[in-house]
Amino acid sequence: MAIKKSLVILDETPTPDKQPRDMPDSRLTETYIIEGMDCGSCALTLEKHLQSNPAVKKVSVNFSTGKMAIEHGSSAEEIIQEVSKAGFRAAVESNERTAERKKDKSAFHAVVGSGTLLALGIIGSYAGSVSANLITVLYGLAIAIGGYKPARSAYYAIKSRSLDMNVLMSAAVIGAAIIGEMLEGATVVWLFALGNMLQSASIERTRNSIRSLLQLTPPVAQVKIGNERIEKAVRDVAVGDIIVVNPGDSIPLDGKVSSGDSSVNQAPITGESIPVDKQVGDTVFAGSINEHGMLEITVTKRAMDTALAKIIHLVEEAQAKKAPTEAIVDKFARMYTPIVFVLAVLVMLMPPLFGLGLWSEWFYKGLELLVIACPCALVISTPIAIVSAIGNAARTGVLIKGGVYLEIAGKLSAIAFDKTGTLTEGKPSVVKVIAPRISESELLSIASTLEQFSTHPIAKAVVQYAEQHEYATLQARGHRNITGKGVTAEIEGRQYFAGNMKLVELFNTPLGEYEHLIALLQQEGHSIVIIGSQNEIVGILAIADTVREASVKALSELQNAGVKEAIMLTGDHEGTANHIASLTGISRYYADLLPENKVEAIKQLQSHGHKVAMVGDGINDAPALAAADLGIAMGGAGSDTAMETADIVLMADHLEKLPYMVKLSRKTLGIIKQNIWFSILIKAAALVLIFPNVLTLWIAIISDTGAALIVILNSMRLLRFKG
Structure with missing residues (x-):
């Protein structure tokens, strides 16, 4: 398996405050796939654990994507071992297709084992012939089997000085055992394990929404050498080689047609639903499907440089970036957990000290507070929705470079368009x-x-x-x-x-x-x-x-989607601008503009309170794209510049997917708001129900893991959004 590594050279003159003498002069920056993270705070625990390792210079763990970027001076095996110590599993990410790793079934076995023992204990408690000691042993074994992984993760979280759900749940279960509530403790452990298993499965499906794009290209290509065809691994095919693609096969690499003609389904790259006719000289993209005739294609890009490879790379980077809402929620969560933790301790100690009730009664209430002290559902309410939306968009031919741009797109009230090549x-x-x-x-x-x-x-x-x-x-x-x-x-x-x-x-x-x-x-x-x-x-x-037909349709749909102003910016004279505006349904236009005049027009719209997007080709309109709240480029599949400069890229060279992008962004904002309010209300309800003795430990754990699961499933609706 090929490992993607990049060398980072440190300062040539190391000083004592920079690194110890025995530290290597070079470090590797690698990306790892992390498995076993149950909630957002798990990422923080893993980060803190690795930061304590002297060989690690920098590490960033992203829960929503399940990935870790780490700069270190040790081997990959040592990093994987360190991750396993923290209770997680790691594997070096590879861009190449490899045999699927054997799925870890330990969580499933823990749920089944713990649940079976819990059921036997409950049944035994109703049978007079079963001793109380045996029932206690069954509950204890249920706690040990279902709670081993959370307890192990809790240990490393405490070592890293972080309060995650594993710490809080483990403390609550131990407390329940101390006061003799073994059934309650075993039920909490089993529900927690079941909830985490379901959450992990759901989140993994979300994470795979973009990884599935890797399967679009075949692992091998038929390379034409003379009159013969030789099968080569795609990674070994060089620029200039001629590859042969039969009808019905996926095109393995970007290139230009050198012989033959056919219709090619480019939907995986550009989102276009209708196949595009290709003949000699036309560009084709890796991942698209040759539908009819046989094509000979001269390769123009290596496997790691294809449009599809860049889409995958840029989208995975985008999914790892935090949106503004996510940053606010994280800040709230960091304050919420320690406050509720301290409150739980005070609930356990203060009322009994003042003679307001029994120690056991208030200790139990404190344990309930511990369980609801971790805002798991709230923490994942935004990132899971963002990852789902960005993954869906990428598979539909829209490249959104981060949650911040997705949020801006959901608030747009005006969109400015370049005329030539955009509307026309x-x-x-x-x-x-x-x-x-x-x-x-x-x-x-x-x-x-x-x-x-x-x-x-x-x-x-x-x-x-x-x-x-x-x-x-x-x-x-x-x-x-x-x-x-x-x-x-x-x-x-x-x-x-x-x-x-x-x-x-x-x-x-x-x-x-x-x-x-x-x-x-x-x-x-x-x-x-x-x-x-x-x-x-x-x-x-x-x-x-x-005028492009797709432009007229897109402008009409944008109006229906709630975009108030559609403005055309052009260097053409008044007569041409007026004519194009009348044909497309543009509400306002500015003619005879120089590039700097387009920037002034954007700023004028912003001064009137509009959130403004600029749609252009990513090159000539660079100043206006930069001045707008959101820069949108068209034709990204054929333009590296457009891919690199714009905030959002429409991979096709027309506006067909623009209304979809706006609707998806607004749907995402709506789902994020639903998730946040639902998470807050569930926690508030749980807090209120503690004191009238309505809440129990097992209801508290259901409210936490159940709320997280509902938030995940609600966010996953974005994977199926069609616009």
Whole structure:
């Protein structure tokens, strides 16, 4: 198994305050998968335990992702051993597909064993022939089997000077045994073990939401060498190699089609539901599926550099970042636990000292307080929802780089769009053909004959339109390009031209009835190609950057999702901006803008109280993307720059997934609020019910583990969110 390691070189001149003499001069930064963490405070316990090791320089454990990043100067085996001492299991993370590790069934065995002994004890208590001592032994064994792991974790938590649920639960069970409540203690242990097992299974499913993307690419590729095909591990395929992908197979690496044509399902990368036609020269992505014809692909990126690999890496980084709400909750939880712990001790001691009740009665109430002193459900209320949402988004073609951006997206009230390439296709097309005296086919034949040797984008648009409609070019001679005006040539013995008004003036051709029409088309933002001869105008072609259908639909859905303002920022003139706005449903636009003017427009929106997102290509709109509360780039699958610069990346090169992203973000904020209020109300109810003697230890543990499980299941609804 390959281990991903990066070398960190320390200061070349070590000093006593930096590191001891026997410490190595280099340390490894590694990522480990951690198993066995039952609650958010477990991560803190493990962090503190490892920080006490002199070989460890820096460590960060993330409960929601189940991962640990650690910089150390020892071997991986030693780190794994240290983790096991704290009661958890660790394995070095690998980006490559490996055989699945054998699942640890110790939690299941503990639940079954402890539950069986508890059941036998309860049954025996109702049978007169079973001695009380034997029943006590059964309960004691149930506590020992179900409580071994929590007690071990509690030991290391105490050593690390942290109060987690394992410490509190262990103290409560020991206290219950001291006052003779063995049945209560055994029930608490079994419920705690059962709850943790169910929580772990649910959380692991959430964590796997992004790891499943690793399974999209095959482990081997068919490499073409001469006329032969050789099977190679994907990691060994080099840039420039030619791989062969059969119909129905997954594409193993990013590349360009060198032979063949097919339709490719890119949904795992871009989220596009409709397969995309691919032919020679087109880009294909690892993880997409070749649906029809056989393709030969020239590899352009190694396995670790593919778009899919970058998605997985960036999303796992995003899942590890704390959202603002999570940071607030963590701060509250750090204060809440010690306060309730001290309160529990005071409840045990103070009332009996003042003669307000029996020691056993108040000691039991104190034990109940201990059980509800750990806010597990509250601590995981935010991170599990964030991880679920980010994982879902990644599988749908939306890359969200952290919980902070997910929260901002859920509060957006205005979205600003770049025009060219975002709302529009970004290339000119023929949108109107005006030929009152000759047929459209005749006009386009003349136009394409004139424009076929020009490299101007408008000329290319005319030729492409003629080819799409299968209009034939004509015989011509004497082609001449007149810079800044157009082109001219002799066709069938007659001199024709195609160009702008300056060329018409050069030929001194009368416009006649076309003058008003040309002015109107230009006012609407069209570029005009006038085709004529010295004697007359033959026809007019109106050229424009066409609006994307996906943009119109997305803007309508954004309005339905609650986004109040959709603004267009463009460097084009007023007529073009007005025309595009009318076609797309844009509520406001700013025209004739330089890049710095776009920043001013963003700031103006923010000054009016809007949370503003800027949608662009991630390159030309960099200043506006940075100035906005949220920068959203399109076409991330084909652009490394977009992936790196924006806060949120739409992997496809259109806006289809933008409304989904906004709806997902708002749904996530709603679920986080539900989780937080539910967690607080459950704890408040438990606290209130202690003093009327309604609460019992086993009800207290159900309220804690049950609430955590409900919060997890509620958050997991985001994995199935479709928008």
